[in-house]
Amino acid sequence: EPEVTQTPSHQVTQMGQEVILRCVPISNHLYFYWYRQILGQKVEFLVSFYNNEISEKSEIFDDQFSVERPDGSNFTLKIRSTKLEDSAMYFCASSSPTGVLQETQYFGPGTRLLVL
Amino acid sequence: GESVGLHLPTLSVQEGDNSIINCAYSNSASDYFIWYKQESGKGPQFIIDIRSNMDKRQGQRVTVLLNKTVKHLSLQIAATQPGDSAVYFCAENIWGGGNKLTFGTGTQLKVEL
Numbered sequence: 001e002p003e004v005t006q007t008p009s010h011q012v013t014q015m016g017q018e019v020i021l022r023c024v025p026i027s028n029h030l031y032f033y034w035y036r037q038i039l040g041q042k043v044e045f046l047v048s049f050y051n052n053e054i055s056e057k058s059e060i061f062d063d064q065f066s067v068e069r070p071d072g073s074n075f076t077l078k079i080r081s082t083k084l085e086d087s088a089m090y091f092c093a094s095s096s097p098t099g100v101l102q103e104t105q106y107f108g109p110g111t112r113l114l115v116l
Numbered sequence: 117g118e119s120v121g122l123h124l125p126t127l128s129v130q131e132g133d134n135s136i137i138n139c140a141y142s143n144s145a146s147d148y149f150i151w152y153k154q155e156s157g158k159g160p161q162f163i164i165d166i167r168s169n170m171d172k173r174q175g176q177r178v179t180v181l182l183n184k185t186v187k188h189l190s191l192q193i194a195a196t197q198p199g200d201s202a203v204y205f206c207a208e209n210i211w212g213g214g215n216k217l218t219f220g221t222g223t224q225l226k227v228e229l
Binding site for chain 1 (some may be wrong): 117119120150152157158159160161162164167205207208209211214216217218219221222
C-alpha cells in the first residue's frame with residue numbers, strides 16, 4: 001500500500017540553524033501539506049501546496065518557513081533560522097489523486113525536531 | 117470562530133466492549149469530517165470520514181455519526197481490541213476554505229484486558 005515517507009525521523013539542531021525536512025508524498029497525489037504537533041498538543045496546519053505553489057498557509061507559517069518540490073517526488077519544508085518554539089513533530093501529508101478538494105489526507109510518520 | 121473540541125480527554129474500556137468517542141465542532145460551515153488514530157510516535161492514521169450530507173457512515177468495526185443540529189460527531193468502535201489503544205482525533209474541513217484540516221485536541225483510548 002502506498003504511503004507517505006519522511007526523513008529524517010529525528011533532527012536535533014541549534015537555535016538559529018537552518019533545517020530541511022523531507023517528505024516523499026504518495027506518488028499520484030496532487031496536494032501536499034505540512035502540519036506540526038507540539039508535544040502534548042493537537043496537530044496544527046502549516047501549509048498546503050498544489051500545482052507548484054502554496055495554496056494556503058497558516059499564521060504559523062511565517063517568513064522563516066518555506067516549502068519546495070525540487071523534483072517529481074520530494075516535498076521539503078525549510079526553516080531558515082530555528083527557534084526553541086519550533087521544536088515539534090512535523091508531519092507531511094498528501095491527498096487528491098484527482099485534484100479534488102476534501103479528499104482523504106494521508107500522513108507520514110513525522111520528523112521530530114528538537115531545537116536546543 | 118473555528119474550533120473542534122473533544123469532550124473526554126481519556127476513555128478506558130474493557131476489551132470486547134464498544135467504544136464511543138465524541139467530538140464537538142463550532143463552525144456550522146464545516147462540511148467534511150475525518151477521524152484519525154494516532155499511536156505513540158507515529159503519524160495520524162486515517163480511520164473514516166463523513167461528509168455533511170450524511171448522518172452515518174460505517175467501516176470495518178467503526179461507525180461515524182454526524183449530528184449537524186448540535187454540531188456533534190462521534191466515532192464508535194465495535195468490539196474494542198488492545199490494538200485500538202491510541203489517541204483519536206477528529207478533524208474538520210470547510211468546502212471552499214482550502215484543504216486545511218482543523219484538528220481537535222484528541223481522546224486517549226485505553227483498552228483494558
